[in-house]
Amino acid sequence: MAFDFTLTAEQQKIQAGAREFALEVLGPITAAADEEPDPLKGFQLMKPAYEEAVKRGMAYGMMPKEYGGGGLSNVDFLIAAEEIQAVDPGFGTTLLVNGLGLMPVWYYGTEDQKQRFITRATTDTSGDFIVGYAASEPPGSPGGTANFDAPAAGGAGIAVTAVRDGNEYILNGRKYWPCNVAGWDGQGANLNLVVVRTDTNAGGTSGLSAVIVERGTAGVTYNMISSAGQRSAQNAEIIFDNARIPAENLIEGTAGNADFLINRNFAWSGPVAGIGAVAIARSAYEAALDFAKTYTAGGAQPIINFQYPGYVLGDVAAKIDAARTYCFKTAHYLDTHGYHGELIGAQNKVFSTELMFDCVYKCMQVVGVNSLDKKYSFHRWLREAAVFPLYDAGNFGMQRRRVHGVMADPSFDPRAVMNHEFVPFTKEMEGIGTVPGPTR
Numbered sequence: 001m002a003f004d005f006t007l008t009a010e011q012q013k014i015q016a017g018a019r020e021f022a023l024e025v026l027g028p029i030t031a032a033a034d035e036e037p038d039p040l041k042g043f044q045l046m047k048p049a050y051e052e053a054v055k056r057g058m059a060y061g062m063m064p065k066e067y068g069g070g071g072l073s074n075v076d077f078l079i080a081a082e083e084i085q086a087v088d089p090g091f092g093t094t095l096l097v098n099g100l101g102l103m104p105v106w107y108y109g110t111e112d113q114k115q116r117f118i119t120r121a122t123t124d125t126s127g128d129f130i131v132g133y134a135a136s137e138p139p140g141s142p143g144g145t146a147n148f149d150a151p152a153a154g155g156a157g158i159a160v161t162a163v164r165d166g167n168e169y170i171l172n173g174r175k176y177w178p179c180n181v182a183g184w185d186g187q188g189a190n191l192n193l194v195v196v197r198t199d200t201n202a203g204g205t206s207g208l209s210a211v212i213v214e215r216g217t218a219g220v221t222y223n224m225i226s227s228a229g230q231r232s233a234q235n236a237e238i239i240f241d242n243a244r245i246p247a248e249n250l251i252e253g254t255a256g257n258a259d260f261l262i263n264r265n266f267a268w269s270g271p272v273a274g275i276g277a278v279a280i281a282r283s284a285y286e287a288a289l290d291f292a293k294t295y296t297a298g299g300a301q302p303i304i305n306f307q308y309p310g311y312v313l314g315d316v317a318a319k320i321d322a323a324r325t326y327c328f329k330t331a332h333y334l335d336t337h338g339y340h341g342e343l344i345g346a347q348n349k350v351f352s353t354e355l356m357f358d359c360v361y362k363c364m365q366v367v368g369v370n371s372l373d374k375k376y377s378f379h380r381w382l383r384e385a386a387v388f389p390l391y392d393a394g395n396f397g398m399q400r401r402r403v404h405g406v407m408a409d410p411s412f413d414p415r416a417v418m419n420h421e422f423v424p425f426t427k428e429m430e431g432i433g434t435v436p437g438p439t440r
Contacts, residue, residue, distance in 0.1 A: 005325075007079070014076055018083035021056065025049050030088040033232035034380060039224045040186050043234040046091055047184055051127030053095065059129075060122045062099040064106060067114055068122030074268070074331035074339075078275045082324070086279035089384050090232030094130075096272050097179040101131035101193040103268065104210060104261045107339070108253030117191055117212055124190075132181030132189040134238055135262055138174055146397030148195075149204040149259045149430040156434070157204055158258075160240060162196035162211060167247050169211060171196060171219075171240040177391075182222035182236040188215040192238075195258045198250075205427045208258035212249040219243030229387035259430055263402060266393035267345030271330040274352030277388040278324045281356040281363075284381045285316050288363035291370070309366045316359045323352040333420065342425035343406045344417050346399040353388035354395065360385040405429035 007015065026049050036042035053059045062077050063069025072080070085092040098121070105117050121129050136145045137159055148157030160173030175181070175194065183189040192213045199207035213220060220243045225235040254261050292304040292313065303309045330348040334341045364371035364378050371378035389395045393402075402425075406412055409429050416423045 005328075011076060011079055014072075015079050015083060017056070018058075018080035021052070021058070022084050022087040025052050026084065026088045026091055030091070030232055033088075033090070036231070037226075039226045039231065039234065040182070042231050044184060046094065046232050047127075049091060050094065050130070054125070054127045054129075059095060059098055060102070061095075063102060063118060063122055067106065067118040069118070074271070074334045075328055078271060078327055078331045081272055082275045082279045082282075084279075085276040086283050088232055089276045089280060089387070090230035092272075092276055092279075093179055093230055093233040096269060097133050098131045100133035100265050100269060101180070101189075101191060103339075104193060104254065104265060105212070105251055107264065108210075108257075108261065109251045113212075113248075113251060121191065128184060129190045130180050130183060132178055132183075132192040133265070134175040134178035134181055134192055134194040135265075136175060136177040138176040138237070144397075146394070146401070147204070147431075147434045148208070148262060148398075150434040151203040151205060151431045153201050153203050153207065158195055158197050158208055160194065160196050161200060162198050162209065162245075162250075164198075164247065165244075168244045169196075169198075169247055169250065171211075171213070171243040171245065173240055175238040175240075177225065177235050178238065179233055179235060181238055182224060182234060183215060186222055186224060186236075188213075188217070188220060188222065190215050193251075194238075195262060199256065202256070203431075205259050205430050206256050208254075208262075209256060210251045210254040210258045210261050211245055212251065213243070213245055214249070217243050217245060227387075229383040230391075259427070260425075262393075262398070263342050263425060263430075264340065266349075266398060266402075267342045268334060268339060269392050270341070270345030270349035270399070271327040271334070271352075273388050273392045274323065274327040274330070274348050277353040277356035277385060278320055278327060280381050280385045280388075281316070281320050281323075281359040284360045284363040284378060284385075285313065285320060287376065287378070288316075288366045289313055291367050291376075295367075295370075297368075303366075312362050312366055316362050319355055319359050323355055327352060333417070336420070337422050340422070340425065342402055343423045346393075346402045347417075349392065350389075350395045350399050350403070357385045357389060401433055402429075405432040408432055 033042045033045040057070045061070030061072045065071035150156040162169040162171050181192050198209040219241045221239045223237040292309045330344050393399050
């Protein structure tokens with residue numbers, strides 16, 4: 001039998017370690033970070049937990065052992081991610097973004113770049129080293145990032161430019177929403193992977209590249225964003241004003257191919273977001289079940305003994321298990337197909353995050369108006385659940401459009417994922433449904 005959902009002894013150890021970390025290290029501090037009005041101070045409250053995560057090898061657990069990482073498979077990473085995000089999904093995002101910033105260097109960088117950037121991060125013992133990933137840009141007309149792979153030239157989706165000047169690139173423009181990028185002091189992460197437009201005469205399928213911007217680069221400033229959810233994570237605006245970086249910081253394989261980087265990155269993070277939504281729904285479900293077993297609503301027995309609460313919670317439990325299984329299937333697909341899962345990663349992220357948001361609200365309905373009382377955590381679980389469909393390549397933008405592009409291609413086999421076969425992702429699948437705008 002090919003299927004076995006039993007965790008191995010090593011996976012049980014990973015789960016137990018992540019659960020202990022979440023409950024004992026994150027648990028005592030996460031509420032204060034969520035309630036802190038200053039977003040930078042809230043992020044800084046998580047610093048002791050991050051330092052502990054570095055000590056335990058969790059901060060770069062997703063990176064290959066060859067370059068100093070933990071070497072976790074995608075399935076193993078999800079096992080740990082569920083436990084962490086059940087307590088604090090924002091901290092899970094902080095760790096995830098370390099991977100979003102460094103994994104493209106592993107995929108597309110030269111050996112020198114892998115040593116300079118990945119190994120530099122994984123071997124740092126200070127507990128400070130953090131990596132950002134910057135693709136998203138400010139809203140506006142034009143603005144936003146969803147149409148990053150539009151075929152037209154002129155900045156659709158990605159407007160930050162990087163112009164070659166001798167042995168340097170000069171960066172100008174703004175990024176908005178990226179995580180980790182401002183670092184612990186608001187002055188910059190140690191390394192930021194930034195998607196830029198290196199060819200202003202080309203569209204998004206050939207004019208984009210990725211560069212590493214190091215902390216201390218002149219001409220780079222940061223403004224913190226106060227978010228309604230995942231407040232223990234960090235979101236910031238980056239402003240590039242004639243910022244100069246070494247030309248050797250352009251990740252070689254991304255030159256003209258950062259469209260592939262964006263799609264591959266968000267395919268990898270899709271099941272991580274999915275399992276985060278599962279984790280939040282799990283927390284809400286367990287709390288609602290406990291509440292239903294003790295609360296009588298003035299009746300003679302706890303409400304769990306009545307049909308509505310029992311039926312709703314039974315449905316929620318089934319949906320949580322279904323979404324978790326889909327997340328693990330997606331992670332396994334990534335593990336066995338060279339970290340490519342552009343189709344299934346997007347499908348999984350959309351399905352799981354939207355289904356779990358509904359589950360959280362169903363749990364609140366079981367608890368009723370008492371779920372609004374802040375002595376419980378339902379108010380936070382609802383806010384956190386609302387984040388997942390909106391962030392990490394929003395479901396109404398990049399994620400569904402990627403699925404659409406793959407399905408519309410003449411080569412698409414609708415049974416490929418069912419048969420665990422590789423589904424290629426090509427430039428011909430990009431840009432579907434985008435408005436080209438003016439061409440040059």
